[in-house]
Amino acid sequence: MYVRDAKNREEVWLLDHIESMGLDETAFRSRDYVVAIDEESGEKAGFGRIRIHKTDRDSDDAVCELTSIGVLEGWRGQGVGAHIVERLVEYASDEGFDTVYVLTGEGAYLAQFGFQRIDESDLPAVLRERLEDKRDGSDPEAVPLTIDVAEFRMPEELREAFKRAPDGRGEVDDDDSPEDFGIDPESATYKYDTGR
Numbered sequence: 001m002y003v004r005d006a007k008n009r010e011e012v013w014l015l016d017h018i019e020s021m022g023l024d025e026t027a028f029r030s031r032d033y034v035v036a037i038d039e040e041s042g043e044k045a046g047f048g049r050i051r052i053h054k055t056d057r058d059s060d061d062a063v064c065e066l067t068s069i070g071v072l073e074g075w076r077g078q079g080v081g082a083h084i085v086e087r088l089v090e091y092a093s094d095e096g097f098d099t100v101y102v103l104t105g106e107g108a109y110l111a112q113f114g115f116q117r118i119d120e121s122d123l124p125a126v127l128r129e130r131l132e133d134k135r136d137g138s139d140p141e142a143v144p145l146t147i148d149v150a151e152f153r154m155p156e157e158l159r160e161a162f163k164r165a166p167d168g169r170g171e172v173d174d175d176d177s178p179e180d181f182g183i184d185p186e187s188a189t190y191k192y193d194t195g196r
Contacts, residue, residue, distance in 0.1 A: 006033035032051060047084065063126065065102065082113070082162065
């Protein structure tokens with residue numbers, strides 16, 4: 001099991017799963033996502049996103065938010081989400097951010113990594129607006145959390161679970177299909193189709 005950057009061809013897959021999980025897809029860009037992949041089968045297990053917000057249109061100041069983190073049902077409880085969060089925090093650090101924010105109703109899950117709840121008034125203005133939007137839309141229970149990237153910690157049991165994944169899972173064929181590219185194979189015509 002490993003976590004890598006999403007590929008452009010995975011946009012349809014990402015959007016389908018974001019929608020089915022009821023996650024936030026605001027300002028969707030596949031290049032902002034990471035995807036957890038099973039090395040043996042190539043099966044996609046989960047995903048997450050890093051989103052950079054400018055704090056002022058006339059400024060270079062920005063804040064970093066982790067958002068749209070999802071793990072497919074058959075992969076839950078195997079450390080997949082933990083490693084997605086870890087990779088996103090690493091990316092935020094690589095981009096020069098010392099602090100990362102999350103607006104979610106899953107605060108208890110993130111607390112195990114060192115995220116702490118903060119008062120809404122301590123959020124940058126752009127994230128206060130975003131919190132209101134999330135509460136009105138995809139996550140009515142959302143609260144603000146933050147972590148200093150240097151304080152992130154991975155619980156050992158989650159690291160070990162991730163190493164063992166995919167315990168008890170069968171073989172999965174993950175060849176690219178027309179649907180992966182947004183093509184309906186029942187009605188598609190192809191460039192060199194002569195109609196014969």
